[in-house]
Amino acid sequence: MDMALEVAVAAIKIFIVVNVVQLVVAYMIYVERKVIAHAQLRLGPMRVGWHGLLQPIADGLKLFLKEDIVPDKADRIVFVLAPVMVLVPALVVYAVLPFSATFYITQINIGLFFVLAISSLGVFGVVMAGWASNSKYSLLGALRSAAQMLSYEIFLGFSVIGPLMLAGSLNLQEIVHAQRDVWFVFYQPVAFIVFFVAALAETNRAPFDLPEAETELVAGFHTEYSGMKFAFFFLAEYASMMVISTIGIVLFFGGWEGPDFIPLPGFVWYCLKLGAFMFVFIWLRATLPRYRYDQLMRVGWKFMFPLVMLNIFLTGFLKYLFL
């Protein structure tokens, strides 16, 4: 009986999270359009609803109703499977994210490890999409994407080791508890910088948005996609932005906990921090040009990799001395 109840509760939570995530993602796109528009002296969406508030719904509806095109020469099965392969890992990760002290789907001891493992599956979908489209632009985009995501996964993985050494746990809730007094970003500023840059590259955001560099590769790996399949890639990109931001908040900014003198519920703190992260993502996109492929690799391997290694070494050394 207990078992059945647990499953039912979990199912309800999953239903809520998945649907809320989709809705939040849709509105994040709206916010992004608005913020960038104002940075560029435009108004952004204004027509659908008050200040374009219903725009995401109209867009979603449009994408649903669009003709579903599969190119003639495409590998049909892989072509259809690819967007699913991208979106599912991005959503599965939400299973272990702590939104507040009490609201999460599940809590596992290897939470962070799970997140990194599952979210790196997304790159398969990208490569599959590029390959199955049977288009040269898509192929180039997919190759860039694969190289970029794989190498930056490494820096991302190494950059979280510093905070992990301080927290002594992979459980995301416990990492949050470990920062009750001081956020890890103050102990680990270098790790945070590397983490943030790697996060940008991992989610294909500006200035590392080469896989979908519009002006070079048309739209990169999803050039040939349209309608709902295209929307899947879009949703996945924003869903993984939220995942990466959440990980950043948990590891460096005390998760859902805020300073004691401002009594706000944990979930509100989480949302505020998430909003701030998202804003920086968007802000960078409005400001910066794009790196070139080889420069991206150089920044990664020649600069960030030694830096993050040094950080791990120093963290271990200082921890051994003082703790």
Added chain:
Amino acid sequence: MVGVANVSRIEQQSTLHGTEELVINMGPQHPSTHGVLRVILKLDGETVNDLDCDIGYLHRGTEKIGENINYTMFIPYTDRLDYIAAPSNNLAWVTAVEKFFDWEIPMRAQYIRSMVGELSRIASHLLWLATHALDIGAMTVFLWCFREREMVLDLFETAFGGRLTVNAFRLGGLHEDVPDKFLQLTQEFADIFPSRVDDYETLLTNNRIWLQRTRDVGIISAEDAMDLGLTGPIIRGSGVKWDLRRAKPYAAYPYLDFVVPIGENGDIYDRYLVRIEELRQSIYIIQQCLEQLPGGPVSCKTPRTIKPPEGEIYHSIENPKGEFGFYIVSDGTTTPYRVRIRPPSFINLGGLKKLCVGQLVADVVAIIGSIDIVLGECDR
């Protein structure tokens, strides 16, 4: 054409570790070939081994049209060549035809011609900066530049009625004097614009990513640039001080003070700096024009039908994109016997291969942007 589906064929052809060139069609509907340019790229990975330009998608036979209508009627056709800076083309045509005669063009007309020419240079360079930055991923610059370009187009509208394809000048001067409002608005624009150029520079000039993308990319030496006949900001970016406003002054340029900016390395960044400085110099020229603008008529007495004497002339001016010239052969009738256009975009595009081979795909986009082509004039 090797597609992904033909993998088995590739495997048969090549050994286990063999590679093949990937041929990619960039354009004519590619977002960053600036119009209908088609570039056929041969890639090894992302490195460009070879490239070929396919032009002519916008060919309208402008030269032939010019041989069938009279000299005045051809003026509005010239706007459609470099449609980004239409008044400049008008200026090239009218000054070319005027070279057949010994008309005394009134100074007021000359000053207004220079002023409008510089305004069109600003309009053209703004569009170049906007799209060039967009190609490299800096989206915001695009819209900031368009804000000011809009102001320039509004100025054209106030003075001549048209916005994009402006029919600004007539043989012998102007059609009619510009309204006072135009001068007043131009003054306002000249006051505001330098600070806006500072804004663009804040986003780009010292931006590390911008520097990495543009420095030491697409280098062309002064000798190569001269051999290829490149003109305009490209050759100045390579350090050659060649500007027709100085070398063969026309309109009011002999009386105006300005600096011809040059670069050192001839890379994309130098061409960027040259054009940014030209924006500032243009505003400086406009300010001088406004201060020195003499009164009087805006057109000299011209015959009712323009019948140049038999002969041929070549006249070129410094368009925003380079040397823009007309070669006209007259047989003494009201229509030219031959009109030949020397389009800077077409000839500058000839340098594309030299600039791109050995670079990466991402650089090709940046290089095309830095050449600043407009296909209307390239294909004629």
